[in-house]
Amino acid sequence: MVTTMPTLIDHLIKLTDHRDRELLDLTLAKALLDLTSIQRVVIARLMVDEEQKRWLDKVTLDAGGGGKVVDPLRADFKRLPRLDDEPDRVRCLQENAEIELAWAGQDGPRIYFYPLLDEVRDDERGVLEVHAGSVLDDGARLIIDQIHRVYRNMHVLLAYSDHDPLTGLLNRKSLDDTFYSAVLEELTSTSPGAGASTPSSAPQDAKPAEPERRHRVPPNYWLATIAVDHFQLLNDKHGHLLMEENTLLITRIMNNTFRTHDRLYRLGGDRFAALFHCPEESSAQNLLERLRDSIERFNFPQLSRVTVSIGFTRIQSDDTPDAALERSEQAIDYVQRNGYNQVCSHAGLLRRGFFGLVQRSGSVDVFQ
Template sequence: MATLIEHLIKLTDHRDRDLLELTLSKALIDLIPIQRVLVSKVLSEEGVKRWMDVTVLDARGGGKVVDPLRVDFQTLPLLEDNRDRLHCIQRQERVEIAWAGENGPRITYLPLFTDPVAGDEAVLEIHSASALMDEQLAVVGDVSRVFRNMYRLLAYSDRDALTGLLNRKSLDDTFYSAVLEELGQVDEAAAAARQPALSAGQERRHRVPPNYWLGTISVDSYGVINDQHGHLIAEEVLLLVARIMNNTFRTYDRLYRFGGEQFAVLMHCPDEALVLAAFERFRANIEKFNFPQVGRLTISGGFTRVSPDDSPSTALERAERAVDYAQHHGQNKVFSHAELVRKGFFGEALKIGAVDIF
């Protein structure tokens, strides 16, 4: 059995924020006599909040790790459906439920995150045969504190400093981990993460299911805005674009800023029409917004289905070709790369170095 120090080292070894909940759960299962541990986060969509169990782990083996991108939000339980969890977050204190007598099994709820402004609300749920002793609760507190510190540290490194959206570096991690649903697959990913870094220009590839979509967005005529209004006003435009993105897309869609006026979205959706509708809503919301000192702006967007053999760069290249097409054909438009190919506006191209092969 690993010691507390060894588990803390494992937590601080991580460079992938999505695996931290699993490592936390494994540490608690190993360090104290409990039967089950869950990490449940709060998701929000159009003002409605629901519970999502991101990690479930049993002491006897088995469990699951859930990818938020693939969750059907409407099937998740509402916050009011589990009032004990809700009280834990609202009161920001431990809630203990004895569900089979005073000396019998317990469910203990502890607040893991309680920051709705930052979008971080989560509960740690522990099932045990009896009440947890003070020294056991102290271990849970110590491990959870290290978990939170690492989570915030990695979250900071994953974010664009100006807008708070995810950055380009974090796309690679999400791209390869988004489809790892089963516990064994996540373990395999964690082992792979400990391997030496890839050499320059070398990219990992992972088989991605067909319902992931990657889109890119550019603010039209952003250079003109910068020249006419100055750097500070141009940055304010980017902040407002990021805010409108957060208000338009689902809370579990991954929103990115890659630098300058370029933004991106990684989402899971069953078909192309729904993806187009989401990007069109965003385009319309930008078009009707009155930007202070600048007035009306538009964006051009493009998106592509992520194919099984894609890397982030190959998928981004297709999305950016669709954006380029929109910008050269009137701007203020969103196109699907696949639809443009179907209509014959441009063919598929395989780029090798600086050479395009058709």
């Protein structure tokens, strides 16, 4: 049986075939390794937490077949390299241009740094790092430029389709994809999950199989739903435009409370959601209490005081977004029947005997 190496067209098709932005990074790295003689590709993302900036090597692939893909949700932020530990990456972002580093003589190995994306928020910035055994020729540079442009264009298109136009947060439609890719889905042969390795025995030109969901008990992922208290009354009293302005302020508080790699959503109207990783229930409770307190103490224009009710749940084995949302909604229902402006864990309410097991809604979308 005759096998052929993947062509530029083959990889362009793969790059434009994704609905998940997380898989774009892996596809970009594989394309560059297949189509050029480079030795390694690293895609490094800038991570921001409480104004500290660090580097996460999200994708690292070698020409020999080794490498890893790291889930940002599970990265230990404090163990990552600090921003200034990688001065060449910093210079690449500051100059918004290619940086060439010759680290073993004029004709020896090179590292090329490229700004990963163009015109993005600080918390989405990153660097494409290409390691080569010698100076790249014009043909290799052209291929890198072409593939990189397609990657950028696809990133922009997918970002437009899966974000809420008012707040810039992820929208309800994107929750299904990010839920499975971050929490429950392990892809055949390569995975965007935490610490996943790329098998060295997998042929570089093999066509990836359809994603196969292998459910497992996820390690401490949580889904929280945040409801603005008395939202409709406030909207009727103060008007739609003012409520949009205050929705943006709530979004800012959420962005300042959560880490940049946590997934934040606007589900529509008065509802927000967060998908995040915490070691235990008490840590998740404390994080959400901090959010609730920050919103309560903020001086909103013309409204003065706004409060939120928050329900959250641990993601379970064989879970679905609808089932997890339903549990967090049950917790919010309890909060709103008992005074609003509180944070409640669904599991905590179960332990206290307030309601029985949740009846899953199947494919029904809670927020349609």
